[in-house]
Amino acid sequence: xxxxxxxxxxxxLLPASAPLLVSGAASAAIARLAPAPPLNRAxxxxxxxxxxxxxxxxxxxxxxxxxxGFFAGGWWRKPAAAFNARVQEHVFTLAWFHANARPWNPYAxxxxxxxxxxxxLGHYLSLQHSDGSFPEYSRDEHGLAPTGFGLGYLAKxxxxxxxxxxxxxxxxxxxTALRTAMxxxxxxxxxxxxxxxxxxxxxTASGLAGAAFALxxxxxxxxxxxxxxxxxxxxxxxxxxxxxxxxxxGHDMNYNFEVMLPELADAYHHTPDPHLxxxxxxxxxxxxxxxxxxxxxxxxxxxxxxxxxxxxxxYDEVRPDPDRTALNWTFTRxxxxxxxxxxxxxxxxxxxxxxAASPDPVPPLAKQxxxxxxxxxxxxxxxxxxxxxxxxxxxxLPYLRSQDxxxxxxxxxxxxxxxxxPGLYLGGYFGARAxxxxxxxxxxxxxxxxxxxxxxxxxxxxxxxxxxxxQAPDSNGSLPAAYFRGAPGGTEWTGGPAPAAFGIRxxxxxxxxxxxxxxxxxxxxxxxxxxxTEQIPLVLQPGDVLTFTDGTEPAFGGSTAATADxxxxxxxxxxxxxxxxxxxxxxxxxxxxxxxxxxxxRFHALRIAHQGTFDLTIILG
Numbered sequence: 001x002x003x004x005x006x007x008x009x010x011x012x013l014l015p016a017s018a019p020l021l022v023s024g025a026a027s028a029a030i031a032r033l034a035p036a037p038p039l040n041r042a043x044x045x046x047x048x049x050x051x052x053x054x055x056x057x058x059x060x061x062x063x064x065x066x067x068x069g070f071f072a073g074g075w076w077r078k079p080a081a082a083f084n085a086r087v088q089e090h091v092f093t094l095a096w097f098h099a100n101a102r103p104w105n106p107y108a109x110x111x112x113x114x115x116x117x118x119x120x121l122g123h124y125l126s127l128q129h130s131d132g133s134f135p136e137y138s139r140d141e142h143g144l145a146p147t148g149f150g151l152g153y154l155a156k157x158x159x160x161x162x163x164x165x166x167x168x169x170x171x172x173x174x175x176t177a178l179r180t181a182m183x184x185x186x187x188x189x190x191x192x193x194x195x196x197x198x199x200x201x202x203x204t205a206s207g208l209a210g211a212a213f214a215l216x217x218x219x220x221x222x223x224x225x226x227x228x229x230x231x232x233x234x235x236x237x238x239x240x241x242x243x244x245x246x247x248x249x250g251h252d253m254n255y256n257f258e259v260m261l262p263e264l265a266d267a268y269h270h271t272p273d274p275h276l277x278x279x280x281x282x283x284x285x286x287x288x289x290x291x292x293x294x295x296x297x298x299x300x301x302x303x304x305x306x307x308x309x310x311x312x313x314x315y316d317e318v319r320p321d322p323d324r325t326a327l328n329w330t331f332t333r334x335x336x337x338x339x340x341x342x343x344x345x346x347x348x349x350x351x352x353x354x355x356a357a358s359p360d361p362v363p364p365l366a367k368q369x370x371x372x373x374x375x376x377x378x379x380x381x382x383x384x385x386x387x388x389x390x391x392x393x394x395x396x397l398p399y400l401r402s403q404d405x406x407x408x409x410x411x412x413x414x415x416x417x418x419x420x421x422p423g424l425y426l427g428g429y430f431g432a433r434a435x436x437x438x439x440x441x442x443x444x445x446x447x448x449x450x451x452x453x454x455x456x457x458x459x460x461x462x463x464x465x466x467x468x469x470x471q472a473p474d475s476n477g478s479l480p481a482a483y484f485r486g487a488p489g490g491t492e493w494t495g496g497p498a499p500a501a502f503g504i505r506x507x508x509x510x511x512x513x514x515x516x517x518x519x520x521x522x523x524x525x526x527x528x529x530x531x532x533t534e535q536i537p538l539v540l541q542p543g544d545v546l547t548f549t550d551g552t553e554p555a556f557g558g559s560t561a562a563t564a565d566x567x568x569x570x571x572x573x574x575x576x577x578x579x580x581x582x583x584x585x586x587x588x589x590x591x592x593x594x595x596x597x598x599x600x601x602r603f604h605a606l607r608i609a610h611q612g613t614f615d616l617t618i619i620l621g
Contacts, residue, residue, distance in 0.1 A: 029067050030119055031112040033059040039362050043104040046352040047382055050321040050374055051096075051105075057364040058097055058107065061090065062116045069119030076370050077136075085134035085146040088124035089153045091117060092160075092372050099164040114166060121157070121170050124150075125177055132177075132184035133192070142184075144192050145203040151181055151210025152266070156376055159217055178214045179223070186211060186226035188233065197412075201238035201245040202260040208234065209267040216270040228273065235275040242409035242416050243286030245279070247309055250414060250434030253290070253302050254310035256283055257341075258324040262377055265330035269380045280331040284338045288397050289407060289418045290427070291315065291341060292443060294450040298596050300341065301539065303427050305442035305455040305463060305475075306416065308435035313456070314595045319343050320351035322374040329383050339385035340393035348384055399425045399445070406498040408483065415481055419502055423447070423520030423620040430481035430506050438463040438475040440506065441515065444522070446620050449574040455537045462591065462603060466511045466526050466614075467533045474511050481506035488514040520621075526614040534614050536578070536606040538569070538588075539595065545570040548586065549579075557602060559589040567606060575621040578606070585609045 036056050044052060057075075064073025071087045074080040080087060094117040101108040128134055133142035134150050158174040161167050185193055185207045198204055211227050237246075244251035245260045261283055268276045291300040299317040319325065323343065332339045343351075385393070394400065398407070399420050407418040413432035418425070425445040433439050436458035444453035455475070456462035465473030483493040484503030493499060504515040511528040526534065540546070546554045547568045554560035564586055566579040586608040595601035608614070 030062070030065055030069075030116050033062040033107070033110070033112055033116070035059045036106060039104060041356045041358060041362070043102075044356065046349065046356070047378065048102070049352055049355055050378055052362045053322075053365050054093060054370070054375060055097070055105065055107075056362050057370060058093070058113075060364065061370070062094070062113065065116060065120065067119070069116075069121070069123030071120065074367050076368065076372070078368070079137065082123070083127065083139040084136050085124060085127045085143075085150055086136050088120060088127070089149060089372050090370070091120045091124055092153045092157045092376060094120060095157045095160040095164075096375060098166075099160045118167055118170060121167070121174070124154075125170075125173055128177055128181070132180035132182070134181070142192060144200065145206070147181055147185055148193075148203045148205075148207030148210065151178065151185065151207050152213060152376065153210075153372060154178055154181075155210050155214035155217070156379070159213075162217075175218060178218070179220065182211045182214060182220075182223050182226075186223060186230050188226075188229065194233065194237070196237045197240070197246045198234070198238040199249075200247060200255075201234070202247065202255045202263060204234060204238060205245075205260050205263040205267070209263045209270075212267040212270040227271065231267075231271075231273040231275040235279055239279055239282050240411040242411045242414075243282045244411075245283060248435045249412075250306060250308040250437055251286070251416075252307045252309040253304060254307065254312040257287065257328075258312065259373075261331075262325060262327040262373070265327040266377060266380070268330055277331060277334045280328075280338065281335045284331075284335050284341075286409070287341060288337060289399070289409075289416075292425075292445050292451050292454070293340075293394065293397065293400070295448060296450065298598075298601075301443070301445075301451040301454055301595065303443050303454070305438045305440075305457050306414075306429040306434075307457045308437050311457055313454075313593070315341065316597050317343075318347045318351055320348065320355065322371075324371070324374065326382075326384075327377040327380065329385065330380070332383070332385050332389075336389070337393050337396055339390045340397055342385055342390065344387040344390045345384040346387050403447075404498050406483075406493070406502055408495070417481075417483075417504070419498070419517050421498075421517060421519050424517070424522065426517060426522060428481070428504065428506075430479050430504075433476075433478050438465070438473070439477065439479040440464055440475040440513070441524075444618070446574060446576065449571040449576065449620075451539050452569065452571075452576055452620075453537060454539050456593065456603070461535075461605060462537045462593070463535065464537055465535045466513065466528055467535045467607075468510065468528070468530060469532075473535065474508060474513075477508060479506045479508060487516055520619065522618040522620075524614075524616045524618070526610075526616075528612040528614075531609070531611050532614075534580075534608045534610065534616060538604045538606055539601055540569070540590075540604045541571065541601050543571070546588065548588075550583070554588045556604075557590045559587065561585070561587045573621075577617075577619040577621075579617045579619070580608060580610075581615055 070082045077086040097107045098113045134146040135141040136143040136146040247255045290303040300315045403422045409416040415430040417428040427443040441464045455464045463475040465475040467473045485491045485499040486501045488503040488505035502517045514525040516523045548562035548564035549566040550564040552562035569576045591603040593603035
């Protein structure tokens with residue numbers, strides 16, 4: 001299957017074409033929608049505050065539509081082309097605002113909005129192929145994502161139209177379109193949807209969620225059986241033995257936590273299949289090793305280096321609306337540990353009260369940042385965990401519950417390694433590299449100082465690596481590894497209790513790296529076949545005190561060079577010492593990446609040039 005990035009590039013090369021001829025489209029120009037008046041924030045119920053930015057974006061979006069009903073203007077999904085069915089997913093948004101009377105909603109019952117919705121549905125349905133599928137990157141494509149996500153948006157739009165008693169002809173068309181799409185999507189022989197393992201599990205999950213909603217309101221025994229079989233098939237083919245959901249050959253935090261899991265939650269609201277809970281439990285176990293809690297309560301840093309598609313780097317302690325993970329609360333009763341990664345109900349209430357009290361105007365959404373999933377996932381109520389429930393879950397995170405373990409999870413030649421000792425928590429990703437991920441050691445966390453090192457993905461300047469001439473890091477490729485009870489090269493570790501000292505040996509034809517982890521130290525010994533640079537992706541805070549052993553004191557956010565045999569990072573009462581034994585040319589340089597909503601934490605690269613051998617010891621106070 002071609003990647004989304006490849007298809008986007010191909011679509012960009014296509015010549016511009018005339019608008020598609022749409023059966024049933026409006027024959028006259030769509031009337032302009034009046035802008036929303038200034039909003040009174042106090043009128044919004046707390047759980048409906050998420051609608052406010054969409055309300056002020058609605059008129060610009062509708063007024064960009066062309067007369068065929070195509071959502072022109074580039075508001076949602078790429079390519080912004082008339083053949084892309086995903087662009088039309090805002091039919092749900094139009095339907096909701098037309099059908100729901102609220103003191104703050106001036107568009108309820110608006111005839112111009114209804115006409116625009118009618119035209120948009122006409123264009124959307126004209127894109128469906130006879131087999132039930134929809135296109136995304138070319139008119140002739142029979143696509144997984146546009147059909148999967150389309151099932152949910154179209155089914156929920158149909159439900160709104162029926163409740164409001166409007167557009168009866170469109171209702172009939174939608175009923176037929178949904179049944180045809182489900183027949184295509186739920187066919188176990190359809191290799192676009194079903195592979196073993198799945199290529200893009202979030203896209204398959206979206207179709208199952210949409211089918212669950214559609215079949216709840218239009219029961220069909222044959223399709224219901226197919227859906228039950230599909231849940232079991234997804235549990236068998238979509239979940240890695242390591243616990244994550246398959247995305248482009250590996251794990252991706254964004255798609256797993258922010259798309260796939262909420263889609264499973266959406267499905268569970270309409271069809272409480274036990275396989276959905278099983279999958280939620282598996283992912284939560286994986287998250288519990290890869291989301292790194294900051295001791296100061298800022299939130300979680302993400303072990304993002306193994307991510308294959310996107311770069312979710314942190315999750316704030318409090319995530320007010322819009323929060324793409326919000327619907328994950330659905331599983332917190334059956335999977336209590338998941339509460340650790342949700343916003344506490346009391347904190348969300350405070351954030352919403354502050355939003356309501358703000359005198360600032362509500363800004364419109366930026367183009368492309370208009371996901372209608374934010375709205376559809378608000379239809380099923382809320383059940384966020386309370387602070388006490390969340391605190392209990394946080395205390396149960398493996399690296400907070402225990403101070404001594406080695407956890408190795410494997411999948412298709414990829415190793416996900418987690419080593420906990422009393423003074424540190426170390427992560428690594430070894431073996432076959434998947435897509436945009438970066439291999440090698442990936443993070444270092446301290447129980448008081450928090451995250452000290454965190455490599456990024458899809459970035460050769462921000463991975464924990466041995467870097468050769470031309471900025472070629474060993475992490476941008478496969479790095480097979482072996483594990484030892486003690487120093488690398490000794491007795492191999494094949495599982496069981498954590499040894500007092502744990503060794504790792506990994507590398508490729510150009511470099512071998514030995515790592516020895518003890519209670520409060522990490523020794524990393526590099527042997528390369530050419531001169532190289534040791535690259536360490538630090539996460540620094542404004543209050544950190546930084547010092548090279550030659551006395552040079554770098555400024556936070558700047559760039560400093562020194563000739564030294566070590567570097568100290570003091571954070572509060574904790575000092576982390578980096579020592580490499582002999583004076584070498586070293587630099588510390590800030591990058592543009594910042595972390596958390598306040599942006600205070602910042603990526604800095606520590607780079608030390610050497611002639612092919614390098615012996616680093618990290619001592620954690």
